[in-house]
Amino acid sequence: MGAAGRVLVQGGGVGGLSLAAALGQRGVEVDVVEAAGSDAVLGVGLNQPNNALAALQEIGVREQCLAVGFPFEPLVVWSPAGAQVAAIPPPAGRYGTPSNNAISRPAYNAILRDAAEKAGARIRTGATIWEMTEDADGVEVELATWTGKHTPPVRDAGSGSDRYDLVGGFDGVRSKVREHLFGDRYTPEFTGSANWRITLPRPADLTSIAFALAGPVKAVLTPISAEQMYIALVTPEPGNPRHDPDDFPRLVRDRMAGFSGRLGELRDSIRDDASINYTPLEQVVVREPWFRGRIAIAGDAAHTSTPHLAQGAAMAVEDAVTLAAALDEHSSLSQALDAWYRRRRDRALFVADMSLALLKQESGKDLTEREAELLQLGIPGAQARLAQEAY
Ligand SMILES: Cc1cc2nc3c(=O)[nH]c(=O)nc-3n(C[C@H](O)[C@H](O)[C@H](O)COP(=O)(O)OP(=O)(O)OC[C@H]3O[C@@H](n4cnc5c(N)ncnc54)[C@H](O)[C@@H]3O)c2cc1C
Numbered sequence: 431m432g433a434a435g436r437v438l439v440q441g442g443g444v445g446g447l448s449l450a451a452a453l454g455q456r457g458v459e460v461d462v463v464e465a466a467g468s469d470a471v472l473g474v475g476l477n478q479p480n481n482a483l484a485a486l487q488e489i490g491v492r493e494q495c496l497a498v499g500f501p502f503e504p505l506v507v508w509s510p511a512g513a514q515v516a517a518i519p520p521p522a523g524r525y526g527t528p529s530n531n532a533i534s535r536p537a538y539n540a541i542l543r544d545a546a547e548k549a550g551a552r553i554r555t556g557a558t559i560w561e562m563t564e565d566a567d568g569v570e571v572e573l574a575t576w577t578g579k580h581t582p583p584v585r586d587a588g589s590g591s592d593r594y595d596l597v598g599g600f601d602g603v604r605s606k607v608r609e610h611l612f613g614d615r616y617t618p619e620f621t622g623s624a625n626w627r628i629t630l631p632r633p634a635d636l637t638s639i640a641f642a643l644a645g646p647v648k649a650v651l652t653p654i655s656a657e658q659m660y661i662a663l664v665t666p667e668p669g670n671p672r673h674d675p676d677d678f679p680r681l682v683r684d685r686m687a688g689f690s691g692r693l694g695e696l697r698d699s700i701r702d703d704a705s706i707n708y709t710p711l712e713q714v715v716v717r718e719p720w721f722r723g724r725i726a727i728a729g730d731a732a733h734t735s736t737p738h739l740a741q742g743a744a745m746a747v748e749d750a751v752t753l754a755a756a757l758d759e760h761s762s763l764s765q766a767l768d769a770w771y772r773r774r775r776d777r778a779l780f781v782a783d784m785s786l787a788l789l790k791q792e793s794g795k796d797l798t799e800r801e802a803e804l805l806q807l808g809i810p811g812a813q814a815r816l817a818q819e820a821y
Pocket residue numbers: 440441442443444445446463464465466475476477478479557558559600601602603604605606625662709728729730731735736737740741742743744745746
């Protein structure tokens with residue numbers, strides 16, 4: 431047996447479900463607690479770069495993702511008027527083709543959930559950890575019922591506790607497992623920008639991600655199926671305002687005022703009843719080991735990045751499959767976690783740091799010396815590094 435026979439994962443997003451599948455497939459007993467209900471709205475879509483597809487291949491779901499997603503090769507650059515001005519070819523690397531696959535988030539989550547359940551993982555939705563008590567041989571865990579983001583969970587009276595060899599926190603940017611390990615040392619910081627996502631019919635000739643800049647506003651068009659695409663708009667939002675969702679369509683049209691031509695036509699097609707997701711972009715990066723004793727964090731809980739390289743979820747899947755492999759390869763838990771963290775740290779932190787540098791450059795903010803140095807690479811250089819380096 432490897433370093434852990436029973437594992438509890440908090441967070442059933444991309445990373446947590448990938449870990450549950452990878453561990454279950456190795457014969458590890460896995461429980462997952464996920465705060466959201468099973469019918470939670472998961473957002474619009476995302477891009478799976480080929481390093482993510484390679485990690486997904488390890489848990490046997492790459493082909494399923496390709497079957498429901500939209501594979502493509504270059505990144506296309508548009509002028510603010512929507513005319514193509516460049517196509518950035520995908521870098522040559524170790525992960526093959528397709529270089530990218532855009533997929534709807536609900537479809538992605540369903541594929542991962544199915545893989546985790548087929549591997550024997552038990553997934554409890556609407557639940558969270560109430561208390562964890564660690565001793566030399568394990569972690570005693572009591573659970574609670576999740577009652578919402580703004581109300582406290584309710585302790586599960588009478589259901590007792592369970593014991594695990596390891597608790598993995600894949601519970602996202604506001605991770606409670608991270609708080610358990612580090613207190614308030616790491617709290618998400620607002621980056622000054624936000625992301626608006628609007629789902630629209632896919633124009634027939636949109637067959638790759640296309641992006642355009644108009645001043646500090648970036649529009650990224652992503653095809654996610656034969657029928658649909660979404661526009662992700664990154665805008666400066668000084669002071670992190672709380673917008674009324676009823677105003678979203680008007681605010682998006684205002685923020686797209688600098689675009690014209692076919693981008694202007696798309697802007698004008700956004701109706702007052704359009705469904706729009708708004709996410710203030712936050713960052714939190716843990717720059718010390720992502721574990722203590724028998725409790726570890728990974729994915730966004732350890733290194734949230736802004737979406738500028740479309741690699742955050744890719745890093746979460748890579749974290750998951752490499753953690754499962756490390757637990758398999760080592761008989762000592764501390765050695766497994768240490769080897770895993772050393773393997774993952776530089777790559778995941780590079781994505782977080784480079785993504786933030788790109789955000790700051792696009793929104794005209796002052797850069798640190800290190801950020802200026804990272805930006806010398808540009809997006810193609812960063813992509814080449816991620817495509818050539820082994821995860
Ligand atoms: C606008 C935007 C666009 C993006 N586009 C891309 C892209 O194209 N490609 C890409 O690779 N990445 C992209 N990302 C990044 C990607 O979404 C994240 O990096 C990825 O979702 C992280 O996965 P995770 O499993 O670590 O966390 P999450 O996906 O956030 O999952 C965490 C899970 O934990 C649950 N949870 C939280 N708290 C608790 C609790 N206390 N108890 C129990 N459960 C809890 C949550 O409900 C959630 O299901 C984008 C991000 C944003 C904001």
